[in-house]
Amino acid sequence: MKNMELKAGDKLKIKGMVLDDADGFQIDLGCDKEDLALHFNPRFNDDLDGTVFVCNSKTAGCWGDEKRELNLTLQKGAEVKIVVTFSGHMFEVELPDEQEVHFPNREDMDLLNYLRIRGDFKLTSFKIC
Template structure:
């Protein structure tokens, strides 16, 4: 069962962190976590794929401005597994995003749009979200 979570009017600033816990579906093709100001302006589009036509299991990231996608980045080492329970952290750190995956893998993606405040969060695809928490920096 595919799920979607869409939050509007949240306030994430530099130093704030999201924690997501959930289950990647057994037949998962992909899921996404989007951070931005709305669905047309995304500072981070994080898109784990489990059967990408070009690269197989890969982590894809991108940004979107006024509905136009930027150049796609790819991380070839995808530690996420179909059918597994996972805990992930996403942190806004001014000029980039830090993503911490299971097994201690940490990735850094650029904040190409230079968004200082995130007000929109979307989670969707082949992922069953079980827990979601925002940690505000002090």
């Protein structure tokens, strides 16, 4: 989705289902596909760590350093609600069972107008509030 407006203080609420045979999915927020403030990527079969959340940013098509955390909450075949809060300097991703992932706004983007959700996830609704 292009031309949306997510600014500091806003929340993005995403509901959907992780597919039964999921390898992973991603939620990207930024200016476009080459400039991402947040790349949130749950992986269920990661070669290094098994089931993890990978967060990253991308500037002019170049990835930054990955931040990895163990996935303690998302499961294949589960309906989930994910809330991304954008505070300006930080993203807070709220997951089921009160797990949270924090990731800095490395490029200090103040207005995010690009959202992409893809992979093994069936989106049922999303809302900016």
